[in-house]
Amino acid sequence: MTSGEVHPLKGGPNLHKGRIAASVAAHFSGVRRNSIRVVLALPGAHRHPFQDGTVADMVRRAAVLGEVMSPTSDVSTCTYTSQVHRLPSLRLSDAERWIADWGVLPRAPLLSRDAVPGNLLTQHAERYALFGAEDPGEAVKEIAQNLPEGDAPTLVLFFFWGLRSEGTALADQLDAASGHNVFWQFLGDPGLGSSVLGDLDALRAEAPHIRNVSLYRGWELIEETPEYLLYRGVLKPFTRWRKER
Numbered sequence: 168m169t170s171g172e173v174h175p176l177k178g179g180p181n182l183h184k185g186r187i188a189a190s191v192a193a194h195f196s197g198v199r200r201n202s203i204r205v206v207l208a209l210p211g212a213h214r215h216p217f218q219d220g221t222v223a224d225m226v227r228r229a230a231v232l233g234e235v236m237s238p239t240s241d242v243s244t245c246t247y248t249s250q251v252h253r254l255p256s257l258r259l260s261d262a263e264r265w266i267a268d269w270g271v272l273p274r275a276p277l278l279s280r281d282a283v284p285g286n287l288l289t290q291h292a293e294r295y296a297l298f299g300a301e302d303p304g305e306a307v308k309e310i311a312q313n314l315p316e317g318d319a320p321t322l323v324l325f326f327f328w329g330l331r332s333e334g335t336a337l338a339d340q341l342d343a344a345s346g347h348n349v350f351w352q353f354l355g356d357p358g359l360g361s362s363v364l365g366d367l368d369a370l371r372a373e374a375p376h377i378r379n380v381s382l383y384r385g386w387e388l389i390e391e392t393p394e395y396l397l398y399r400g401v402l403k404p405f406t407r408w409r410k411e412r
Contacts, residue, residue: 182259185231185394192398193235196406203405204240204315205233206323207257209270210355211246212301213328217272217288221356225326226270227262232398234259236322243315244269247306252295253313303327304336307351311344320348322405327355338370345377350405354383354397379408 193200207229209222216222226244233242241256244265257265268287292298306325314321330353332338341351353367367382381404385396 182227182231182262185228186235188394189231189235189398192395192402196399196402198236198402198406200236200238202319203236204243204319204321205229205236206243206245206310206321208251208306208310208323208325209244209246209254210301210326210328210330211248211252211295211297212299214272214298216328216356217270218274220271221328222326223266223270225324226257226266228394228397229324230257230259230262230265231394232324232401233257237319245310246295246297247301247303247309248296248298249300249302249305250296251306251309252291301330302336303330303332304338304340307337307340307344311340311347311349314347314349318348320350320409322401323349323351324401325351325353327353327357329356332366337366338374341370341377341380342374345374345379347379349379350408351380352383352401352405353381354386354401356386378411381405381408 207226209225210216216225229242229244233240241258244254244257245251246254254269255265270288271286272288273285288297303325310323344351367380370377370380383397383400385400386392
């Protein structure tokens, strides 16, 4: 395999510190180990977060959270555009290899003679229709249809970048999945013109029966978002939902 360039967290990825932060957040949120499954959905319609290291940083944090929450299970991963495509499962011990293969866009060479085969992400770009249109409603539908069986709830980290949802598609699919044993945690950069903030606010006001959806509002550039606050912000609404079920 040819790996892409990996963009580390500012100051380098401190995975030990991340595990401590996630463990403390889980403790104060009341989440027990081995009690949930973690799914990471990545926005395949956008080049920028793959190029600037944002996706790589999100993958590391998801891997840490998965290791702390369910050390015996891998994090399930997928990318969504107008369709959903499953990616290899993610373990913290192999996170850097996973990122090199699927989490970054290698820089284009200055000279054609310096070109080398791209990583797995670039090799699958056409097949997966990457960097084109996206349909978050279809993504929610496909992820919900392929949830693992069992009693443990699934926490979906639905990472977005400038997300827009036309019409009622996203709300309809979240409504359809409202009775499933899954919690949808949206987090990411809304960007200019994004409709996700208004859509989820309207959903909360107009459809209060949909309780398994939350939007993390503490987002900054991910390297400037403290790990503990991110993990606590993700786990606290998840725990509240579990208690209300």
